[in-house]
Amino acid sequence: MAVYLPIMLDCRGRRCLVVGGGAVAVRKIRSLLEAQALVTVVSPALAPGLEELAAAGAVDWRRRAFAPGDTAGAWLVFAATGDREVNAAAVREAKAAGIPVSAADDPEAGDFISPAVVRRGRLTVAVSTSGAGPGAAAGIAAALEDFLGEGYEPYLDWLHRMRSEIKRREPRPEIRRKLLRKLASPEEFEAFQGRDWMAEEWSPERIEAWMTENREE
Numbered sequence: 001m002a003v004y005l006p007i008m009l010d011c012r013g014r015r016c017l018v019v020g021g022g023a024v025a026v027r028k029i030r031s032l033l034e035a036q037a038l039v040t041v042v043s044p045a046l047a048p049g050l051e052e053l054a055a056a057g058a059v060d061w062r063r064r065a066f067a068p069g070d071t072a073g074a075w076l077v078f079a080a081t082g083d084r085e086v087n088a089a090a091v092r093e094a095k096a097a098g099i100p101v102s103a104a105d106d107p108e109a110g111d112f113i114s115p116a117v118v119r120r121g122r123l124t125v126a127v128s129t130s131g132a133g134p135g136a137a138a139g140i141a142a143a144l145e146d147f148l149g150e151g152y153e154p155y156l157d158w159l160h161r162m163r164s165e166i167k168r169r170e171p172r173p174e175i176r177r178k179l180l181r182k183l184a185s186p187e188e189f190e191a192f193q194g195r196d197w198m199a200e201e202w203s204p205e206r207i208e209a210w211m212t213e214n215r216e217e
């Protein structure tokens with residue numbers, strides 16, 4: 001059994017190839033676009049949602065069957081046609097070129113798989129069953145979505161702002177670590193829930209006051 005390494009890929013501006021244009025390709029392409037990748041799809045036909053994306057220029061559609069050489073220049077490849085042979089050919093070609101590839105119909109043949117994802121602004125929760133039950137992964141993600149509520153999105157925006165300022169303003173590593181830990185603590189998340197967070201209201205003076213108060217604690 002593969003033990004997958006979870007990592008977070010920055011796909012912005014990266015050319016990603018999806019082979020096939022069916023229901024599975026729709027899911028992969030939506031995730032890629034959300035991650036601001038540049039998407040090329042090779043498929044003789046596209047599922048309804050995808051046709052609109054191609055017409056709007058959001059994806060580059062090559063309206064034909066997969067052909068040798070199609071993976072050239074791709075940073076990531078998803079083999080997602082309904083034809084096992086075609087998926088296997090795309091996997092072989094990508095692997096020969098050292099391009100990470102995922103096979104929708106044969107997870108072990110590829111280099112990576114896609115988890116079910118919950119997003120709350122800067123928070124991303126990814127759930128994988130290592131391929132044992134993708135429907136179960138989606139169910140667990142849905143349960144986590146309910147559990148997480150809406151509070152984390154504004155909290156993480158605040159955290160990002162405060163963290164950047166602390167890193168910029170506090171040169172002493174020990175104090176900096178203390179402040180960053182405090183910032184990420186459950187108590188601070190609790191305290192944040194009672195606040196009305198507006199970026200512009202957190203003036204340099206207010207940030208300095210938070211730092212002074214928590215330096216001394």
Ligand SMILES: C[C@@]1(CC(=O)O)C2=NC(=C\c3[nH]c(c(CCC(=O)O)c3CC(=O)O)Cc3[nH]c(c(CC(=O)O)c3CCC(=O)O)/C=C3\N/C(=C\2)[C@@H](CCC(=O)O)[C@]3(C)CC(=O)O)/[C@H]1CCC(=O)O
Nearest residue numbers: 104105107113114115116128129130131133134135137138
């Ligand atoms: C999470 C999600 C993300 C995404 O696709 O982006 C995802 N599948 C989703 C849904 C889903 N997929 C399937 C069903 C029907 C119910 C069921 O089978 O359970 C449902 C549920 C539905 O449609 O509601 C059928 C299916 N899936 C795979 C195979 C082939 C095989 O198992 O060999 C077959 C059988 C084909 C057949 O033979 O019939 C393979 C994979 N699917 C994966 C991911 C990877 C493992 C993830 C993990 O567990 O770690 C992996 C290994 C490769 C990959 O695709 O990366 C997305 C949920 C998104 C969401 O809604 O949140």
Ligand SMILES: NC(=O)c1ccc[n+]([C@@H]2O[C@H](COP(=O)([O-])OP(=O)(O)OC[C@H]3O[C@@H](n4cnc5c(N)ncnc54)[C@H](O)[C@@H]3O)[C@@H](O)[C@H]2O)c1
Nearest residue numbers: 020021022023024025042043045065066081082086104105
């Ligand atoms: N990973 C998953 O989550 C998951 C879920 C369900 C099914 N599957 C597997 O993935 C495969 C695809 O599922 P689907 O529901 O998207 O199928 P689908 O039949 O809806 O779509 C298949 C797509 O592949 C395209 N295609 C066919 N031959 C091609 C070729 N030679 N070159 C390029 N494109 C070609 C078709 O035009 C179509 O757009 C299934 O066969 C199944 O084994 C995976």
